[in-house]
Amino acid sequence: MSTVLLLLITGIGLGALYFLVASGLSLIYGLMGVLNFAHGSFLTLAGFLGWEVGRRIGDGSWAGLLTGMLVGLVVGAVVAALTELIFIRPLYNRHIEQVLVTVGLGLASVALFEGIWGTDPIQIRLPEWLGGTTDVLGANIPNDRWLLIATAVVVLGLIVLFLQRTSYGLVIRAGVENRTMVTALGIDVRRAFTIVFAIGGAAAGLGGVLASVYYGQVGAHQGTSLLIYAFIVTVIGGLGSLTGAAIASVLVAVIQQFANFYLGGTGDLAIVLALAAVLLVRPTGLMGKVKH
């Protein structure tokens, strides 16, 4: 029983990480039709810079970590917004080129990070409490999972609030449904594009810092490997659906944990099978919009 609980909560914690990456991917694709392969680079860069600033504030302290998270958030948002303005906007409506440019950015940035911070991951120091465990009904849950889950819940809440309660949120929700029609109303959706990129980047940036907490290290390839899972989550959840991304994140991560533990480390295989199953039964994903 305690093993099941441990796997479940650990899975949800990992799912929280997936969600931070997948939420942006899903919104960006939903609104703009862009598969952003540079998303992992936002995460990696934010992870590195968050760590660099955080350890100067106080290595292994809460002040350092929280500053790092803030830095990660800002770095992710700014870099994502710049990416949209400089690389995506000039290729408006040319989806193949947009994808190619993000793939190029993804590859080039990893090489850049390796040049600056080296090819090997760097072990980092964390506040002591995060290294400990909490007893929940006999299961010893690593404390860092709580931080991941809490952050993802707050991010989900803020994005939902933004989408439901602001003028721009309304434009974005309408744009995800039918972008052409929003334009026909005389609304310039390009600013909404930049905002969606910035929001997605901010979430990924937070994810970058939290990924370093989860793995206990920062590395040039952290974003790339998480991006693959995030894409799977996004497709399973339904491209463009935030709720779908949230549900699928937890689902994928929990399946992965259980398969790794009970089926001899076949977590990745289990996820890919789940992806294939969803695509066969519901090609639009769990919550994806059905195109008529």
Added chain:
Amino acid sequence: MFDRPALQLDAVGLQIGGARILHDVTLQVGTGEMVGVIGPNGAGKTTLFNIISGVMIPTSGTVRLAGNDVTGHKVHQRARVGLGRTFQTSSVFAGLTAGENVRLAAQSKLGGATSPWRFPREGDEAAGVARRCLEEVGLVHHIGTKAGVLSHGDKRKLEIAMLIATEPEVVLLDEPMAGVGSGDVAGLVEVIRRLHASGRTVLMVEHHMEVLLGLVDRVAVMHHGELLAIDTPKAVMANSQVQQAYLGETV
């Protein structure tokens, strides 16, 4: 013919490849006038609408809105100078509520979408406009209903409410009765009548002949990409050329 035509087409033509889609269409619609456009399928009615709204650019001639040459202007530029249109196929956001649909349209006019950090909801200007527009088309009781579950006739009314929210002076309605159940027609006719009565200039394509003839001030008849006649409903029906065009095309 008019002191200040709201809409003026001069010798408008559209040629795609060797095909003549529209030829030498000249017409004026006076401010506050309601004009119906009829003609057999393929006569060029929708092409005419696309040229007026800026979806297509004519290969010859000029399009003027309130005296301004807008021939080469894009759709959203024309929307800014007071042109609004609905489409043959229903174009509401199914996932948003009726209120949100109209609110979105109102935002485009108010520029509310330019302040992302404001938390606008109940009681702000766009919400007021949305409520007023829904009242005008008689849909205010559906303000919180998802547009996707509205009846076809109500969706059409919602589109008109969205149109009103953008405060257009010239309104193009592309087959507003298409696919609307017979029970909804009377209500929709009333909405269009009010749209006109409030001083807006209306140009509409409609196949429902009896509905159209009872509504409009004048009728424009299209045939093979040309404007065959434009006159009062009575005069047009008595026009032998028009009768021939229609009888000749009847299956």
